[in-house]
Amino acid sequence: MYDVIVVGAGHAGCEAAHIAAFMGKKTLLVTANIDNLADMPCNPSIGGSAKGIIVREIDALGGLMGKVADYSHFQIKMLNNSKGPAVRALRAQADKRVYPKVMRKYLDETPNLEIKEGMVENLIVDNNTVTGVVLNNGEKIEGTSVILTTGTYLNANILIGSENTPGGPHGEKRSNELSTNLHKLGFNIKRLKTGTPQRIKADSINFDILKPETGDDVYWTFSFDVEPQYDLNRQQKCYLVYTNENTHQIIRDNLKKSAMYGGYATGVGPRYCPSIEDKIVRFADKERHQLFLEPESIYYDEWYLQGFSTSMPRDVQEKMVHSLKGLENAVISKYAYAIEYDAIDPMQISPSLETKIIKNLYTAGQINGTSGYEEAAGQGLIAGINASLKIDNKEEFILKRHEAYIGVLIDDLVTKGITDPYRMLTSRAEFRLLLRHDNADIRLTKKAYDIGAVSEDKYQRFTNKMAKIKTLKELLNNNKLVITDEVKKDFKERNISIPSGNFNYLTLLKRPEITMDIIKRYLDLSDYTHEECEQVEIEYKYEGYINKEYQEKEKLDKLEEKQIPDDIDYSKIKNIASEARQKLALVRPKTIAQASRISGVNPVDISLLLVYMKREYSKDANK
Amino acid sequence: MDDTICAIATSLGVGAISIIRLSGDKAIEITNSIFSNPIKKGESHIIKYGHITLDNEIIDEVLVMVMRAPKTYTKEDVVEINCHGGYTTTNKILEVLLTKGCRLAEPGEFTKRAFLNGRINLLESEAVNELINAKTESKRKLSLNQIGGNLTKIINDIREDIISLMANIEVNIDYPEYTDNLVITENLLNEKLVVISQKLDQLVKGASYGKIVSDGINVAIIGKPNVGKSSILNHLLDEEKAIVTDIAGTTRDLVEGIISLDGIEVKLIDTAGIHETTDVVEKIGVEKSNQALNDADLVLLVLDGSRPLDEDDKKLLNVIKDKKHVIFVNKNDEKIVINISDDNVIYGNTKSVNGLDSLKDTLIEMFNINEINKDLTYLSNARQISLVNRANDAMKKAKESLDSGIPIDLIESDLKTCYDLLGEIIGDTYEDALIDRLFRDFCVGK
Missing domain, CATH: 3.30.1360.120 (Probable tRNA modification gtpase trme; domain 1)
Structure with missing residues (x-):
């Protein structure tokens, strides 16, 4: 008898199992193939715009992804470093062989956690409450709660041209029955699709004529707790490749042979991850499309051809790849394919990630309609935390939209549902100046510590950092820059306008051109780390915009405070649009703020809802 | 309901x-x-x-x-x-x-x-309301135009500019590695902001036209007694055979009549009482007149051209100095003995009804009434005008921030504010618009 059973050991499953075990729950992680744990079946990278911030949040909340990526990458970059602080994010080329090994090591070292091989095909449900799982060999395992992180393995089919083969990535076994059994329990099943490009043999690529892309020459880490693990000069390069008219002609000539255009596929693919044939069709007048060659591992010689995902038959793929400059003689070691899989409707789960229909059943990752390792890991962590808290009869842990990208992600899923696989983008967050990568710990670590998801050690480091930031602010506030002739000269040389008087440093920091680096010329800040200085600089330099977002957040908070009673009967609200009525009844939003975010629910419907609540529930109060 | x-x-x-x-x-x-x-x-x-x-x-x-x-x-x-x-x-x-x-x-x-x-959307419902209350032909057309969605189209056009700009900024943020995509640099952003600002300015300017169409123009007539104010008033009213109304109520008892100038309501306000007085009863009248003068969109000063300017005339000339005004020098059927250096002087007389047409033409010109009639697509109520002004402010803030070196992704939040405010005018808010746009305009992804 386990406290928590996690089904699937991908990025969501590993985080869920680890945090549940860390929070003291007897945890079982069941996976179809133990050697495939924490697999990266698609791109060889962790992080990226917005996603890199999710990785930081996972780390700040006690998760593993950040640390594991720090120990396993061979190139790292701060994206958008020349843009504003709100949109910076780390992206690392993670070694596909090393990453799973590091993850496995962390899991093996986690007390209370067992890993078991097996294919889960059914759930044991009693009185709308899950009590365990059934494996394909008939074995029953009992658990208080179950977290499903099935990835792309539910009823998966691999599509290459007109070929349609049942099975998961790399020819792994798929789950045949679980999806059907979930449907029987009342879940709406959606058919989604994604794809992955070709892998190319290293020695068949003509690297000499390709433009290299290098990592940063600065040390970065995802985790707030680890030291950089790499040698700057030994980072691996990626390369740029471009399609050409010839490539486009081959694709156009063979369009009907692709699984997608030939009508062999039924799933809905992601908007942001179009196959190359989609790109050629939709952007017909573009002369070329940009592709990237990325090494998969330093331990084997396969390269990932990012941007070239397709469901064309193999012979056409050969022609397509060979039409690319630098890949004329390329040997394809793995052909691109599309994969179709089942997911549930995320509007049937609540913000804690517990399903609304079956108690103690949680879902995370691709089964909820998302795409991406980071999105999966973030949900896995929250599902693991909430399963543990519920066992202890504690309040659920829900991150708000202004607290974390993970909060935005889950709120979007459960409130709006999905039409195509969901990827996090910075534009999905309305408070992105608050949700920066640099302040993920400030936003989240205390909250996570309070519920027992973060170790004492980590929390101590965090509070030390906060104390340092406080003294740094005092230092900057209590000292003035005296405008001497020397300072004037210095400022002039740097083309900075000279302040009209002797201001304290905190005030000076508000000027766009005065950075912490300038201040360091006059004030000794050697006791403070780069991160501490950066924190203060951002806080003061962008104060106006940060405050604007805080004001918006306050407005939202007011709407969040307006709780909608659990027992509300939407069929009784007169004149509400029928689409709004259906959506409200399906989502059952917890607050007016959440209700107003549901697509198809208009401001007028919200007004009518408010009027109804006022009339109906204040009447009760008067009784 | x-x-x-x-x-x-x-x-x-x-x-x-x-x-x-x-x-x-x-x-x-x-x-x-x-x-x-x-x-x-x-x-x-x-x-x-x-x-x-x-x-x-x-x-x-x-x-x-x-x-x-x-x-x-x-x-x-x-x-x-x-x-x-x-x-x-x-x-x-x-x-x-x-x-x-x-x-x-x-x-x-x-x-x-x-x-x-x-x-119907919010804008349309407001327009219907105004249609019901419309008094003049222009006002009715203004209301009809809004219902027909002309204004909605103009606002949507500006929002379209903003959202395509935002989508481009977003794609630069979310897909920085795609170097083939157009990169919005500071210079390029500046260019685009200028274009959007111009369109917004037009809308704001239009808002003042809209006010003229829906509220009309208040013209205060001043001058010493017996210079011919009443005659001018009567001629204007007679000739138009117009909406001479007797509007009750203390605040409006100065309104002598309303004429329609190319479909625009012009309210003529007589402020006979403007001169200094010690008489208490008269003083109340004077205060009211001063108030009328302050509220007027235009002051029409009438002078007697056959007599030299006296102290009272000079005082009146001083009063109108900083206001939008027209000076009507009356009695040009006699010998004109005064010389006024002002851009808006009309000579005429009420006896042979000379100069009144030029007076009307001047009014039409000063308030661009001809222009107004060409395209009646204006915002007219206070809510709309306030929203469009706030949208304009957000756009100005974006330009200021750009000039002071604020990163583009932060400036985008001002663009978003502007976009949302314009959306509020037409009652449209659609959250996923930006993401839809991003993937429609740009080809990115693995």
Whole structure:
């Protein structure tokens, strides 16, 4: 008898199992193939715009992804470093062989956690409450709660041209029955699709004529707790490749042979991850499309051809790849394919990630309609935390939209549902100046510590950092820059306008051109780390915009405070649009703020809802 | 919105016919209870002939128009009873309807229902309201234009500029590795902001036109006694054979009359009392006049050209110095002895009605009335004007921030504010618009 059973050991499953075990729950992680744990079946990278911030949040909340990526990458970059602080994010080329090994090591070292091989095909449900799982060999395992992180393995089919083969990535076994059994329990099943490009043999690529892309020459880490693990000069390069008219002609000539255009596929693919044939069709007048060659591992010689995902038959793929400059003689070691899989409707789960229909059943990752390792890991962590808290009869842990990208992600899923696989983008967050990568710990670590998801050690480091930031602010506030002739000269040389008087440093920091680096010329800040200085600089330099977002957040908070009673009967609200009525009844939003975010629910419907609540529930109060 | 409402839809008074409109769940049921030719199941958007009867007594011979939900003005069942005009008959039918379970509609309630039922957007519902209250032809057209969505189109056009710019900024943020995509640099952003600002400025300028169309122009006439103010006033009013009205109420008792200039209402305000006085009673009048002077969109100073300027004239010239004004030098049928150096001087006389046409032309020119009539797509109510001003402020803030070195992704939040405010004018907020746009315009992803 386990406290928590996690089904699937991908990025969501590993985080869920680890945090549940860390929070003291007897945890079982069941996976179809133990050697495939924490697999990266698609791109060889962790992080990226917005996603890199999710990785930081996972780390700040006690998760593993950040640390594991720090120990396993061979190139790292701060994206958008020349843009504003709100949109910076780390992206690392993670070694596909090393990453799973590091993850496995962390899991093996986690007390209370067992890993078991097996294919889960059914759930044991009693009185709308899950009590365990059934494996394909008939074995029953009992658990208080179950977290499903099935990835792309539910009823998966691999599509290459007109070929349609049942099975998961790399020819792994798929789950045949679980999806059907979930449907029987009342879940709406959606058919989604994604794809992955070709892998190319290293020695068949003509690297000499390709433009290299290098990592940063600065040390970065995802985790707030680890030291950089790499040698700057030994980072691996990626390369740029471009399609050409010839490539486009081959694709156009063979369009009907692709699984997608030939009508062999039924799933809905992601908007942001179009196959190359989609790109050629939709952007017909573009002369070329940009592709990237990325090494998969330093331990084997396969390269990932990012941007070239397709469901064309193999012979056409050969022609397509060979039409690319630098890949004329390329040997394809793995052909691109599309994969179709089942997911549930995320509007049937609540913000804690517990399903609304079956108690103690949680879902995370691709089964909820998302795409991406980071999105999966973030949900896995929250599902693991909430399963543990519920066992202890504690309040659920829900991150708000202004607290974390993970909060935005889950709120979007459960409130709006999905039409195509969901990827996090910075534009999905309305408070992105608050949700920066640099302040993920400030936003989240205390909250996570309070519920027992973060170790004492980590929390101590965090509070030390906060104390340092406080003294740094005092230092900057209590000292003035005296405008001497020397300072004037210095400022002039740097083309900075000279302040009209002797201001304290905190005030000076508000000027766009005065950075912490300038201040360091006059004030000794050697006791403070780069991160501490950066924190203060951002806080003061962008104060106006940060405050604007805080004001918006306050407005939202007011709407969040307006709780909608659990027992509300939407069929009784007169004149509400029928689409709004259906959506409200399906989502059952917890607050007016959440209700107003549901697509198809208009401001007028919200007004009518408010009027109804006022009339109906204040009447009760008067009784 | 539970009950069925009714009201007389035509203006009160004696006319050939009157229309009584019903809207709500029971509109048809209630009509049938007093109509000799009951509306049958499934009958909709037709006109039926019959009698309105109460207790077997025929009240009137009527045509009944039936429109079942949802294809009606309010999206509810609507019935319109066309009866013979006249106060007594119409009111009698209304009374009967009220006793059968209708509730008398509040002013604007049909439109309110149309809005609440999602039939029209906020801007359109405001426009309908103004249409009902429109006094002049231009004002009616202005209202019609908004309902037709001309203004919505202009606002959507600006929003389209903003969102495509935002989508480009976003793609630069989310897909920085795609170097083939257009990168929005500071210079490029500046160019685009200038274009958007110009369009917004037009809209703001249009808002002042809109105010003129809906509120008219207040013209205060000043001058010493006996310089010919009243004659000018009377000639203007006579010639137009215009809407000489007697508007009651203390604040407006200075309004002498309203004329329509190319369809724009011009309110003529007599401020005879402007001169210094110690008399207490007179002083109240003077204060009121000063107030009128301050509220005026234009001051018309009348001078007697046959006499040299005296102290009072000079004081008056001083009063109008900083105001939009026209000086009418009267009595040019006699010898003109004064010389005024001002851009807007008109010479004329009221005896042979000379110069009054130039006066009107000047008014038309000063308020761009010709321009206004060409395109009546203006914002007109306070809510809309305030929103468009705030949108304009957000755009200005974006430009300032850009100049002071704020990163583009932060400036984008000002663009978003501007976009949302414009959306608020037309009652449109659609959160996923940006993401839809991003993937429509840019080719990115693995």
